[in-house]
Amino acid sequence: xxxxxxxIIGAGMASGRVIEHLVxxxxxxxxxxxxxxEPRGNYNRIMLSPVLSGEKTYEEIVTHNGAFYAEHNxxxxxxxxxVKIDRDLKVVEGENGHVPYDKLIFGTGSDxxxxxxxxxxxxxxxxxxxxxxxxxxxxxxxxxxxxxIGGGLLGLEAAAGMAARGVDVTxxxxxxxxxxxxxxxxxxxxxxxxxxxxxxxIKLQANSKEILGEDGKVKALxxxxxxxxxxxxxxxxVGIRPSVALAKEAGLxxxxxxxxxxxxxxxxxxxxxxxECVEHDGALFGLVAPLYDQAKVLAQTLLGESAAFTxxxxxxxxxxxxxxxxxxxxxxxxxxxxxxxxxxxSRGVYKRLVIEGEKLIGAVMxxxxxxxxxxxxxxxxGESIEEMRETLIFGPAYQGGATVDPLSAVAAxxxxxxxxxxxxxxxxxxxxxxxxxxxxxxxxxxxxxxxGSCGTCTGLVEQLLQVTLGDTxxxxxxxxxxxxxxxSHEDVRRLIKSQELKSQPAVWQELGWxxxxxxxxxxxxxxxxxLADWPLEYQDDPQSRFVNERKHANIQKDGTFSVxxxxxxxxxxxxxxxxxxxxxxxxxxxxxxxxxGQRIDLLxxxxxxxxxxxxxxxxxxxxxxxxxSKGLRTVKTCVGTDHCRFGTQDSTGLGIKLEKILWGSWTxxxxxxGVSGCPRNCAEATCKDIGVICVDSxxxxxxxxxxxxxxxxxxxxxxxxxxxxxxxxxxxxxxxYRENAKYLDRIYKWVGKVGLDxxxxxxxxxxxxxxxxxxxxxxxxxxxxxxxxxxxxREKAPSYAPLADLTPLAAE
Amino acid sequence: MNWIDIGHIEDVPVRGxxxxxxxxxxxxxxxxxxxxxxxxSNTCPHKHxxxxxxxxxxxxxxxxxxxxxxxxxxxxxxxxxDGRIDTYPxxxxxxxxxxxxxxVGQRSAA
Numbered sequence: 001x002x003x004x005x006x007x008i009i010g011a012g013m014a015s016g017r018v019i020e021h022l023v024x025x026x027x028x029x030x031x032x033x034x035x036x037x038e039p040r041g042n043y044n045r046i047m048l049s050p051v052l053s054g055e056k057t058y059e060e061i062v063t064h065n066g067a068f069y070a071e072h073n074x075x076x077x078x079x080x081x082x083v084k085i086d087r088d089l090k091v092v093e094g095e096n097g098h099v100p101y102d103k104l105i106f107g108t109g110s111d112x113x114x115x116x117x118x119x120x121x122x123x124x125x126x127x128x129x130x131x132x133x134x135x136x137x138x139x140x141x142x143x144x145x146x147x148x149i150g151g152g153l154l155g156l157e158a159a160a161g162m163a164a165r166g167v168d169v170t171x172x173x174x175x176x177x178x179x180x181x182x183x184x185x186x187x188x189x190x191x192x193x194x195x196x197x198x199x200x201x202i203k204l205q206a207n208s209k210e211i212l213g214e215d216g217k218v219k220a221l222x223x224x225x226x227x228x229x230x231x232x233x234x235x236x237x238v239g240i241r242p243s244v245a246l247a248k249e250a251g252l253x254x255x256x257x258x259x260x261x262x263x264x265x266x267x268x269x270x271x272x273x274x275x276e277c278v279e280h281d282g283a284l285f286g287l288v289a290p291l292y293d294q295a296k297v298l299a300q301t302l303l304g305e306s307a308a309f310t311x312x313x314x315x316x317x318x319x320x321x322x323x324x325x326x327x328x329x330x331x332x333x334x335x336x337x338x339x340x341x342x343x344x345x346s347r348g349v350y351k352r353l354v355i356e357g358e359k360l361i362g363a364v365m366x367x368x369x370x371x372x373x374x375x376x377x378x379x380x381x382g383e384s385i386e387e388m389r390e391t392l393i394f395g396p397a398y399q400g401g402a403t404v405d406p407l408s409a410v411a412a413x414x415x416x417x418x419x420x421x422x423x424x425x426x427x428x429x430x431x432x433x434x435x436x437x438x439x440x441x442x443x444x445x446x447x448x449x450x451x452g453s454c455g456t457c458t459g460l461v462e463q464l465l466q467v468t469l470g471d472t473x474x475x476x477x478x479x480x481x482x483x484x485x486x487x488s489h490e491d492v493r494r495l496i497k498s499q500e501l502k503s504q505p506a507v508w509q510e511l512g513w514x515x516x517x518x519x520x521x522x523x524x525x526x527x528x529x530x531l532a533d534w535p536l537e538y539q540d541d542p543q544s545r546f547v548n549e550r551k552h553a554n555i556q557k558d559g560t561f562s563v564x565x566x567x568x569x570x571x572x573x574x575x576x577x578x579x580x581x582x583x584x585x586x587x588x589x590x591x592x593x594x595x596x597g598q599r600i601d602l603l604x605x606x607x608x609x610x611x612x613x614x615x616x617x618x619x620x621x622x623x624x625x626x627x628x629s630k631g632l633r634t635v636k637t638c639v640g641t642d643h644c645r646f647g648t649q650d651s652t653g654l655g656i657k658l659e660k661i662l663w664g665s666w667t668x669x670x671x672x673x674g675v676s677g678c679p680r681n682c683a684e685a686t687c688k689d690i691g692v693i694c695v696d697s698x699x700x701x702x703x704x705x706x707x708x709x710x711x712x713x714x715x716x717x718x719x720x721x722x723x724x725x726x727x728x729x730x731x732x733x734x735x736x737y738r739e740n741a742k743y744l745d746r747i748y749k750w751v752g753k754v755g756l757d758x759x760x761x762x763x764x765x766x767x768x769x770x771x772x773x774x775x776x777x778x779x780x781x782x783x784x785x786x787x788x789x790x791x792x793x794r795e796k797a798p799s800y801a802p803l804a805d806l807t808p809l810a811a812e
Numbered sequence: 813m814n815w816i817d818i819g820h821i822e823d824v825p826v827r828g829x830x831x832x833x834x835x836x837x838x839x840x841x842x843x844x845x846x847x848x849x850x851x852x853s854n855t856c857p858h859k860h861x862x863x864x865x866x867x868x869x870x871x872x873x874x875x876x877x878x879x880x881x882x883x884x885x886x887x888x889x890x891x892x893x894d895g896r897i898d899t900y901p902x903x904x905x906x907x908x909x910x911x912x913x914x915x916v917g918q919r920s921a922a
Contacts, residue, residue: 517827520867520874520881543827547865547876555876559862607831803830803841803909804818806918 004102006030006302007092009082009246014275014291015107016042016063021299023072029303032074033099035092038130039079041069046288048134052161058131085250087268103302106247106258106266106273110240110286115149119211120236124218128158128237140233142166147221147231149208151178153316155237156195160323163200170201170229172208172221182316182327186343186350187366194323194348203227242277242284255279262308264298274298280309287314315376326372329362329379330354337361340393344498353393358384360392370414371395390510394499410463419464420450420457430461434468441465459491482521484513489525489742496529502537504530504544518544525743528630528666532738535780540666548628551800552788553610561610562603563589564627565617566663569637569655569675570598579620587613597634597672599625611797614789623787630744631666632673632734635659636684640677640694649694651677654723658730664785665777668741668750671734686714689747690730695719699726703733703759704748712748715756718764732763732773739776813901814913821847821907827868835917839900840864841909842884844871849909850884851902857895 006022008015011034019042022030034041047061069076077094084093085104092099112127114120126133137158140146144167148159151173159169171178177188178195192202209224211234220230242257253259253267257279264272274294276285285291290311300307315328342351349367353360353375359382363375374396378385385392396412413419415428425448433447444450444461451461465473480486487495492511501507507526508517518526527544542550553561565580580600584592591603605613614624626633635658638644640651655675662671674685675692685691687707691714693700698721702714717733720726736759741750751759763770792800824830824843831854832839838854840863850871854864861877871884881890882897889895901912 516870519869519872520879523867523869543825543868546867551865555862555865557859557877559860559865799823799825799830802833802838803823805833806816806818806913806916807833807835 003028003031005033005100006103006105007033007035007099007101008105008107009035009092010107010109010275010277011036011038011040011042011064011078012107012109012275013042013045013063013288014109014295015105017292017295018105018107018274018299018302019064019072019074021296022302023074025299026303027072030103032072033077033092033101034069034074035077035080035082035094037079037081040131041065041076041078043131045130048128048131049157049161051131052134052137052158053164054138054161082246085246087250087271090270102270104271105298106271106277107275108243108246108273108277110276111243112236113239113241114236115208115238117208117211119213119218122211122213122218122234123216124232125211125234125236128154128235129240133235136233137162137167137235138165140165140167142168144168144232145170145230146233146235147172147229148235148237149173149221150235150237150239151175151202151204152181152237152239153179155235156191158235158237159200160195160198163198168201169199170203170231171195172203172206172223172229174205174207176205178202178204179325179327182364183325183366184352184364186341186352187325187327187364190348190350190366191323191325203229240276240286242279244277247273247277255282257284262297262310263301264294264309265301272298272301280311283311285311287316289314313376313379315372324367324369326365326369327363328372328376329360340389342393342498342500351393355385355389358386360385370417410460411467419460420448425450427464430464431468434465439465439469439473457490457494459488459494481525482519484508484515484518484522485511487511492526493529493533493740493742496526496533502530502534504541520546524549528668528743531666531784532780535776535783549630551607551610552614552624552626552628552792553605554628556603558604560604560606562601562627563605563610563613563617564595564599564601564625565622566625566659567599568659569635569652571637571652571656572599576620576622579617579622583613583616586616595627597625597627598636599627599634601627608801611793611800615793618787618790618793624789626663629666630669631664632659632662632671635662635673635675636688637675638677638682640675644677646680647677647694648696649677649699649723651675651683651692651694654692654694654699654726655683657723657727661727661731661781662734664787665734665738665781666784667734667738668743669746671737671747673730687711688714690714690733692726692730697721699723701726701729701733704751704756706746706748708746710748715751717756717760728770728774729763731777732770733759735773735777735780736762738780739773814918815903815905815910816913816918817905817908818911819909821849821904821909824849824909829864829866829868829873831862831864832911832916838862838864839911839916840873841902841911842868842873844868844884847904849902849904851900851911852882852884852887853897853899855897856880856882857889857897858893863897 042064044061044063050056051058080095082092082094090101112129126136146162146167146169148155148171151171159171163169177185178191207224208221210222212220212222218234220228222228244254244258247258248254258266258273258277260266260273260278260280264274266273275291294309297307297309313329338355340353351365354362360378365372413427417427419425419427429448430450433444438444438447451458481489495511499510501510504526523544527541530538531540547555553563584602587605587609589602589604593601595601635655637652637655641647671689673690674683674688676683676685677694679693685693687705691702691705698719700719701717703717705714706712737747737750826843829840829842832841839851840854842850854862856863856875858880859877861875863873863875865876866873872881874881880893887897887899900915903910
């Protein structure tokens with residue numbers, strides 16, 4: 001059999017792949033002639049962006065060089081345009097002569113779409129399509145400015161590439177968020193943020209009006225709001241159109257692209273088309289994966305094999321270093337569709353899965369795309385995800401068991417998975433350190449710094465030790481919370497945040513509690529973690545609280561209660577004292593005691609009397625002192641500048657302010673404050689959880705004191721000049737404690753674990769973070785800064801009395 | 813049996829308890845689930861802690877004073893602790909909680 005003549009028009013990625021298939025499987029089948037208008041052969045066009053940014057050279061992205069064509073007897077007609085096709089004579093007419101064909105392939109690709117703005121034909125207005133365009137951009141440097149119209153994949157790669165060369169780049173995008181075809185709003189937001197971090201300016205919802213020029217050369221882009229963006233180069237990357245002119249002239253069926261069937265055959269049985277120039281079943285193609293599929297089908301068709309092209313779900317990755325995004329499938333909102341969303345704002349991670357029925361149909365990820373291909377497989381296979389629905393978003397590491405097994409999850413993590421967020425330590429680094437002889441937590445900390453800061457990853461590090469060392473490693477400190485779970489407090493806190501668990505049943509279910517609803521050990525802890533992490537979403541559960549916090553009074557050994565009204569900063573007045581005296585008389589309070597926290601304790605009140613004594617005290621303006629809570633207890637003060645000869649600041653006033661801000665907040669354990677007006681320290685501030693010593697130049701804030709089972713002096717956190725800053729630091733440190741500490745760790749224990757340096761970094765040095773902590777505290781206080789006594793006296797009084805009393809009947 | 817109505821199910825919070833005064837002493841009425849109730853002596857045999865104030869979990873209660881845990885089915889202390897609380901027949905009739913009057917020293921209402 002003699003060789004048939006195959007002519008290919010266009011040396012793009014698709015046609016290049018066709019050639020490869022043909023010469024590999026049947027080198028004797030065809031004599032190939034390859035036309036290309038560009039004066040070069042096949043190169044990997046999608047790798048132009050790395051060339052632009054300087055990460056690769058053009059030579060590295062050439063797929064077929066002269067040697068390849070020579071070896072496979074491909075006749076190259078590069079830099080030569082095809083003028084006309086005569087289908088009756090089966091001849092292609094090039095600028096330099098005719099070539100007859102038996103089979104013809106259109107691989108003409110696409111043309112960049114140029115918006116016909118006034119000035120679009122000025123010098124310096126280019127598309128981003130080929131090596132010439134890329135070279136124009138590469139010629140720019142730090143002294144140049146450039147405007148890119150189009151915030152899609154190509155436009156952003158162009159912008160990032162030029163920004164990497166120091167060019168001052170502005171991206172103008174008409175839509176409300178970047179890459180709207182591949183990303184949803186949230187991922188678009190994160191992408192914008194990280195591109196802006198690379199110095200790229202981004203204008204959204206911006207309509208271009210006119211391109212301004214000078215001496216025939218581009219000068220600026222004018223927006224319809226009047227903004228003028230100066231530029232030396234203007235890149236239009238707003239889309240592509242299949243290049244169909246030649247096919248149309250040849251009389252082939254053409255819509256938006258060249259019509260092809262499943263075998264890539266056009267309306268002429270001897271003419272085929274492949275790549276971006278085709279329209280298949282109404283669809284156009286711009287990404288490389290379906291192009292390669294088409295190429296394979298076409299090669300098989302040409303060799304007489306039966307093959308059919310079926311479009312598949314596509315996935316996208318952006319080739320911009322440092323912007324890790326992935327999208328696949330369909331992620332538009334719709335009826336019957338369900339979203340699973342995971343966000344970790346501190347790491348800039350966003351993941352969203354779209355589920356329809358039992359199938360995963362779309363995925364958008366930003367910041368952490370390690371599991372992208374796994375999700376993509378699930379989308380492509382269309383398999384039921386029902387079994388793993390609850391843990392699906394955590395990726396393959398969490399699958400394969402009924403409940404979360406932290407060990408297997410850790411074992412499945414890739415080496416570059418970040419374990420310690422504070423110090424940016426990856427799994428690989430830790431595993432290497434362990435292999436290098438760091439065989440316990442302390443050694444890993446010393447060697448790698450992992451878990452040496454905030455400590456929330458301690459559980460993960462220990463799991464890594466166990467996974468790596470096996471039985472030789474004894475889990476030392478990762479004590480489970482209780483018998484209901486194997487997870488430690490740190491694990492539970494981390495998982496509540498990362499899995500966005502917002503109810504106790506969610507925690508029990510998702511974290512595999514072995515009991516139906518916990519026990520007296522875990523329930524109060526989980527209840528606290530949930531209300532601390534989700535103040536608005538989670539409703540405090542009284543039934544998960546120890547009796548004192550449920551009844552807002554301290555139970556005594558005989559089953560009666562003590563009642564301690566709040567005295568702000570230890571200040572009271574005759575009215576309050578009278579009300580307390582009256583209440584003590586009325587309810588036959590056997591013992592009235594002055595406490596160490598500068599207030600008065602009424603001991604021996606019966607349960608059923610509680611709502612009534614509270615109502616009476618409320619009338620005098622007295623509210624709960626929370627003497628029973630894991631929360632703010634008291635702020636002890638001295639009289640400061642009001643009366644004292646030595647006072648340097650208004651310590652009483654500051655104490656009252658602090659108490660009014662902090663009261664009602666729940667904390668991992670009780671919190672007691674002291675404010676002393678001078679270093680003589682009459683308020684004993686240096687053994688409190690948080691203590692302030694006023695000095696002439698400001699306020700010394702100490703934390704982590706103790707005067708209970710342990711006695712310990714506070715450590716100096718910082719000195720600040722103003723009262724406002726003092727309050728902010730104290731609120732921030734309280735919130736950091738609320739968010740990070742293990743339940744029932746006092747501040748000094750917590751600081752012992754995370755280190756004073758970490759607290760300093762978090763609340764003293766990082767002003768932005770301090771502000772965020774204060775904001776989150778205030779958000780929580782919008783719910784909890786209220787008097788529970790008033791609420792209970794008003795709404796829950798009957799619950800303090802017996803359900804029923806059967807004794808009088810019996811006495812009849 | 814002499815079933816006596818002692819209250820509405822919603823009077824007792826889920827995983828909570830309420831006190832019932834009877835001729836045989838104070839009894840705690842526990843609601844362990846939406847429609848599941850138990851009744852047992854309110855008094856912990858250890859140091860007389862009020863079990864009605866304890867945390868209710870599964871079909872158990874933990875004494876608020878020193879964390880003794882009792883199974884409400886049997887009244888037996890769990891784990892290493894040794895002791896027992898009396899339990900009493902109690903049931904739900906629709907939304908109403910009924911206790912056996914005979915068992916709590918209550919004469920027949922008839």
